[in-house]
Amino acid sequence: MHRSLRKSAIAALAALAAPALLAQAPSSKDVRFALTVDSIMRGPALVGYPPEGLRWSADSQKLYFEWRKPGEDEASTYVVARDGGLPARLTDEQKTLAPPATGRWDTAHRRVVFADKGDIVLLEANGTRRQITRTAANESNPRWARRDRAITYVRDGNLFIVPADGSGAAIVEQLTDVAPKKPDPRLTDSQKFIRDEEEKLLDAVREQKEKKKKSDDKEKQDKLPAFELQERQSAADLMLSADDTHVFMLVSERPAGARTVIVPNYVNETGYTEDIPGRTAVGDTQDRRLLAVLNLKTGKSVWADGSFAPPVDDSEKAAAPPGPPPAPADAGSPQTPRPGRRADREIRWSMPEVSDDGRYAVAGARSADNKDRWYVAVDPESGQTRVLDTLHDDAWIREAGAGFGSAGVSFLPDNRRIWFLSERDGWMHLYTLDVSEPSARAKQLTSGAWEITNADLAHDEQTFYITSNEEHPGERHLYSVPVEGGPRTKLTSMTGANLAEVSPDGSTIGFVHSYSNRPPEVFVMPNAPRAPTRQVTTTPTAEWRAFTWIDPKVITFKARDGVDVYARLFTPEMIGARRDPARPGVVFVHGAGYAQNAHKYWASYFREYMFHNLLASRGYVVLDVDYRASSGYGRNWRTAIYRHMGGKDLEDVVDGARYLAAKEQVNPRRIGVYGGSYGGFITLMAMFTTPDVFAAGAALRPVTDWAHYNHGYTSNILNIPQQDAEAYRRSSPIYFADGLKGALLICHGMVDTNVLFQDSVRLAQRLIELRKENWELAPYPVENHGFERETSWADEYKRILRLFEENLRNGKAARSTN
Incomplete structure (x- = not known):
């Protein structure tokens, strides 16, 4: 059946x-x-x-x-x-x-x-x-x-x-x-004395002890190879070596003494306020990620040796858990050794990538401060390591493909060379490295002022398929590259983004394509340059497709330091409307910091894209800026905000407003700014520190104090607050709230587990104490960081529209917010 x-x-x-x-x-x-x-x-x-x-x-x-x-x-x-x-x-x-x-x-x-x-x-x-x-x-x-x-x-x-x-x-x-280590029995001095005397006095006791030892030894022969976890440790992943002899273990150690935030949930099925467990704050004790190796034949276990990492002074480390540090590892002991003293440079390990023939195991290791990355060959028997490649960044490291549990490298078919993506020359490019040669250096296969966003080895193992923005910072295309390096072949041709998957036999490409005003759809095409494409899906409703949506113009403008800043421009003429006599303008600030929105493909901010169409239809000029720290523009652009968020990034937003006034004839006194998350943070910094530039601003789910945000994101950019208080103070809007002049709208979900609602509550109290009057806080009781309910989205954007209509168009065109 x-x-x-x-x-x-x-x-x-x-x-x-x-x-x-x-x-x-x-x-x-x-x-x-x-x-x-x-x-x-x-x-x-x-x-x-x-x-x-x-x-x-x-x-x-x-x-x-x-x-x-x-x-x-x-x-x-x-x-x-x-x-x-x-x-x-x-x-x-x-x-x-x-x-x-x-x-x-x-x-x-x-x-x-x-x-x-x-x-x-x-x-x-x-x-x-x-x-x-x-x-x-x-x-x-x-x-x-x-x-x-x-x-x-x-x-x-x-x-x-x-x-x-x-x-x-x-x-x-x-x-x-x-399994967790079994606690040793704790005897008082009196109990120890009685036990020892009993053994000395009585033959029967000694015989019983000897019999028990023989029995335990015999049982050990039949037991599975054991590994004892220390307090707060757990095995996150385990992998068998190619020779069936060793097991690599990624061990996670929970932090001790860390305090997590609580997010109150007021609206739920119980009718009572409930607590949602939150995260820790930046600089608090963090978890550790260790690498151990267990020999299945001998039962011996070792920790991967991290002595290649130069030590740092304790004053430069994040908060350590209370209590004494663990004892040093005993390399010769058959028992599970300790992973090292916390005073050493703390390393976060990845699961190794092992060659098919089992000869080489390569692991990725990062310093806890994320300023150093090492690829190392690990000897599974001894735990000794040999450094293959190093990368240092005074700001913070960015490597592609090295998430939790991933080494970030893969072996080529020869079982000698690994390949990986690295930002070592300032742009994300493709490299290979011969693991078998102690003095080998990484070989760069691609280069140029452009970035690879994805790379895969073809099934024939002779070609790499890479997705990059080589054509234009705002486009994504698929290329093929020979494994040994050489000329690239561009395969996709439609302007926009093309996220592809090549068939196993290499004959056909399936891909998701989108353009600025056309949402993502599935296409197929033969695997050949400029081959004809065939659309498979049509997703939007007929109602949506019947409207003529703006194809925004991707432009550049000069920042005050002379660099070109990319942006997307929406004008009334693009939608068949006239400019409002008040000549209003709006600057949109995307979120995440490290994201890109000034491109030629469908935006993840698609609601905002449609809202910009609405603003243009009402006579506004809208500029969507890829400020400093946005993705797609290389390492120097990415790290320009190191130790000062609200510095170069804000300058680019302000210079964008000046571009609107100079080139698009927008009234410099009628410019608004808005954005969510990081965009909400920039909006607050703009309203507080450049109050004469923006007449109105809407800060959505904004970070108001970086010392209250998470560790992984914030410590990369600002270090940790107890060590770099100056960076946090000059980057946090709450310290500059007294500069507010224009009209400010703050919108925040009350069950936001990412940027806590507390951020906006604390800022509200600060504004009250400063006796500021031209601001408003709109809470959304059931929304997290990303809104889900249509009614919440509508309420939020009606408030934003009303803010701009009342302050940028001077109340013209009545008070309609729909």
Whole structure:
């Protein structure tokens, strides 16, 4: 019965699903779009969500992706033939037989293993799905082992292995016994005396002790290799070496003494105020990430040696937990050693990348202050390390692909060279390095004043596919690059962003393309330069597509220090309107800091994009600035805000306002500014420190005091507050609130777990104490950092529109905020 069901499901996949499931484009009947706040703040109900998770079938015949169209509550999985056509939505049963969006393929690219709802699953190229585990426990991190004949996975902090074909005497074998260290019995001096005297006096006691020792020794021979975790430690990931002898362990150590914030949740189903656990603040005690290696044959364990990292003075370190430091490691002891004294340079380790032949294991290591990165070869037997490549930045390191648990490197087929992306020359580029040569240096394969945002090794292992902004800072295109280096071949040609996935056989490219005024859609094309493309999806509603949306002009203007700043310009003429006689202008400030919005593709700020269309229709000129610290412009641009947020970045925003006055004839007394998150922070700094430039500002979910923000983001840019108080004070708006002159609107979600509502509350108290009157705080009781409810979005932007209408257009055109 199950077999026939599987066959019918596979047949349905081959036929690209039943006709009733074929995805149809929204009706193209003529529907007039009303350009109002209420209308555009429907957001995804108009434009849907970007298709994502593109992946090919093993035979390269079908392309799968996730797609959530307007009005749908969740995304569905779709499949389309390699040549394009109508995509078919998969049923729940068919979806289980589709390749996963994330998984590990075997060397032949015929089988993929992945975690699904806490269980491990194997999917074969013919669509056969095999449940490797089905337990109440949570299994994760599946990997191929023993030359693709077995699969390892992690459960409850231990490593397990199972034959990939289901054969073998032991279907599931536990390889490790990782557990917290058992506390030693604590005896009083009196108890110790009695115990010792008893052994001296009585033969029977001595015989019992000897028998117990022999019994314990015999049991040890049958026990699994053990690793004792210290207090507050847990095994985050475990990986078996290629020779089946060693297990690499990524160990996480929770901070001691750290204090987390509490976010009150006032509106919930209980009717009572409940607490949402929050995060720690910058500079507080942070977690540690360590690398250990366990020998499965001898039971000996070692910690990876971090002595290559130069020590720093204790005064330069983040807060340490209370109590004495741990004892030094005993390298010769068979027991689990300690990871080193906290006075040493603290390193955050990654799981190593191991060559297929097992000869080399390369791990990434970063200093806790994120100013140094090392790639090191790790000897699994001794834990000794050999530095292969180093990178230092006086501000902070940025490396692509080196997230939690990732070494940031991959081996080439020769098992000698690794490849990686690095910003070492000031721009993110592609490098290789020969691990087998002690004196080898990294070889740069790409160069230029442009950045790579993604890189993959082709299945033929002879070519890299890179996505970069080489064509223009505001575009993303796919290129092929020979593994040995050489000329690049541009493959995509449509202006905008092209985020691609090449089929395993290298013949076809599936990609998500978008343009400034066209949301992301799936396309397919042959893998050849300037090849014809075929659109697969059409996401926005007919109502939205019936409107002529602005194609904003990407321009540059000169900042005060002479550099070119990119920005997107919206004018009334672009939407068929006239400029208002008051000549108002607005500068928009994107969030995140390290993000890009002055580009030629669909913005993640799509509601704001539509709002700028509305402003232009009312006679405003809008400028969307990629200020200093934005992404896509290299290392110097990224780090220009080091130790002073609200410095160069704010200057670029102010110079953008001056550009509007000088080049777009905007009235310099009628310019507003607004933005969310980091954009809200810049808005506050603009209103407080350059009060004569902006007549009105809307700060949405703003950071008002960086000493209250998180550690990972803030410590990179401003160091930590107890060591660099000056950087925090000159970067935090709350210290400059007395400079407010213009009209200020603050909007903030009350259950914001990222930028806490407390930030705006503390600023409100400061403004009250300063007797400021021209400000307003709008709280949103059920919203987190990213608003979800349409009514909240609409209320927020009606307030922003009213702020600009009343202060920039002098009350003209009545008081309508819709």
